[in-house]
Amino acid sequence: MGTMIRRIGVLTAGGDAPGLNAAVRAVTKAAILAHGWSVIGFEDGFEGLLTGRSCPLTLDSVRGLLPVGGTMLGTSNRTNPFWCAVPEFGDREPRDHTETLIRSLQRHEVDALIVIGGDGSLSIAYRLWQLGVPIVGIPKTIDNDVRGTEVTIGFDTAVAVATEAIDRLHTTAESHHRVMLVELMGRTAGWIALFAGLAGGADAILIPEIPYSLEAIVEVIGRRERAGRPFTIVAVAEGAQSREGQAVYEITGPQPYQRKYGGICRVLEEQLASRVRLAVRSMALAYLQRGGSPTARDRTLATTLGSAAVHAVSAGHFGQMVAVRGDPHGRAMTSVVTVPLAEAARGPRLVPADHPLLDAARRLGISMGESLD
Ligand SMILES: Nc1ncnc2c1ncn2[C@@H]1O[C@H](COP(=O)(O)OP(=O)(O)OP(=O)(O)O)[C@@H](O)[C@H]1O
Ligand SMILES: O=P(O)(O)OC[C@H]1O[C@](O)(CO)[C@@H](O)[C@@H]1O
Ligand SMILES: [Mg+2]
Numbered sequence: 001m002g003t004m005i006r007r008i009g010v011l012t013a014g015g016d017a018p019g020l021n022a023a024v025r026a027v028t029k030a031a032i033l034a035h036g037w038s039v040i041g042f043e044d045g046f047e048g049l050l051t052g053r054s055c056p057l058t059l060d061s062v063r064g065l066l067p068v069g070g071t072m073l074g075t076s077n078r079t080n081p082f083w084c085a086v087p088e089f090g091d092r093e094p095r096d097h098t099e100t101l102i103r104s105l106q107r108h109e110v111d112a113l114i115v116i117g118g119d120g121s122l123s124i125a126y127r128l129w130q131l132g133v134p135i136v137g138i139p140k141t142i143d144n145d146v147r148g149t150e151v152t153i154g155f156d157t158a159v160a161v162a163t164e165a166i167d168r169l170h171t172t173a174e175s176h177h178r179v180m181l182v183e184l185m186g187r188t189a190g191w192i193a194l195f196a197g198l199a200g201g202a203d204a205i206l207i208p209e210i211p212y213s214l215e216a217i218v219e220v221i222g223r224r225e226r227a228g229r230p231f232t233i234v235a236v237a238e239g240a241q242s243r244e245g246q247a248v249y250e251i252t253g254p255q256p257y258q259r260k261y262g263g264i265c266r267v268l269e270e271q272l273a274s275r276v277r278l279a280v281r282s283m284a285l286a287y288l289q290r291g292g293s294p295t296a297r298d299r300t301l302a303t304t305l306g307s308a309a310v311h312a313v314s315a316g317h318f319g320q321m322v323a324v325r326g327d328p329h330g331r332a333m334t335s336v337v338t339v340p341l342a343e344a345a346r347g348p349r350l351v352p353a354d355h356p357l358l359d360a361a362r363r364l365g366i367s368m369g370e371s372l373d
Helices: 020-035 046-051 098-107 119-130 155-176 191-200 214-226 264-273 296-314 356-363
Strands: 007-012 038-042 054-057 112-117 135-139 178-184 204-206 232-237 249-251 279-284 320-326 334-340
Touching: 007 020, 007 046, 020 038, 020 054, 020 112, 020 296, 038 046, 046 098, 112 119, 112 296, 119 135, 135 296, 155 178, 155 191, 155 232, 155 296, 178 191, 178 264, 191 204, 191 232, 191 356, 204 214, 214 232, 214 264, 232 264, 264 279, 296 320, 296 334
Parallel strands: 007 038, 007 112, 112 135, 135 320, 178 232, 178 279, 204 232
Antiparallel strands: 038 054, 320 334
């Protein structure tokens, strides 16, 4: 027999992702309808848990949320309770707020906490579980970089938005005979660029996992020109880096998770301009990838994982994350499992060198930026 549950808390942390609201709705409905528990939402991720900003979640308050983007609870990708400055507490410097957080959970009479987060927030959840907090995680992030799950809430929508953007770039690139560089999010992982690049028919795809050679991109542009196609689309993951160079950041910081990527396409634009005959243009898709209504697939994923997280709480599976596993027999069907949060805390999940989409890209003559020698 596990702990007697009367009330659960839920929060969304890290960057927002389409489908967060659908997950909050699923958690709330399953907790109330299947178990008769009450549900409390903490606002702005771990910040609301520290400062006590919360709201009751009821069947009424989560009605109509399935198609709504963002998160009704708010989120933060800056609040690490183990080391942060909370303005409401008058902090000028970062400090450890663990005790405040644990007292807040007791004060709110929360018997279990569901954390909906990416690799960073789930690492925090893992440490809190080690301190004795009964926690279950739900993986979300457009980056799709959480270990232990095949897919995260928000990824499908981000890929759909990025694919449509690449489709649109095709017509303008072709009309003007230009090289178009489009920068896609993903931090240290190239999932969005790989999937949207393939789905949108990009001619080259640059991901952080495969350091690129500038000459390889110049070669693709020239080859296409010689074949009578004087335009080229390059999908570039924000974390991509050349064999010689480094990743490009908009904001730097001592810890990897404090750095904000951005600007690789502007750098590439400059480097290519003097090397190719065609005009080069670049753009970053940025927050458009995170905003707006989730796809049907993200809604069903959020609903499945949200309800599974409530089930995991009822079964006392604390310190675990609900996750999607590929069918071991290779069929299209997937199953929902629980995996230790420790897995998510092991750092971001990168695109493996043997991913089938990489093989498909190479067979179709799409350059992955690999050097020609
Ligand atoms: N390895 C880590 N250990 C402790 N705290 C971390 C770690 N990585 C990130 N954090 C903190 O976790 C919070 C959220 O992390 P992050 O910004 O990486 O979002 P996330 O949960 O991974 O979601 P997303 O990647 O979709 O934005 C931030 O406050 C960050 O400071
Ligand atoms: O919202 P911020 O702080 O600009 O963070 C941007 C980062 O968050 C994400 O959108 C999600 O992790 C990354 O792809 C991107 O690098
Ligand atoms: Mg992350």
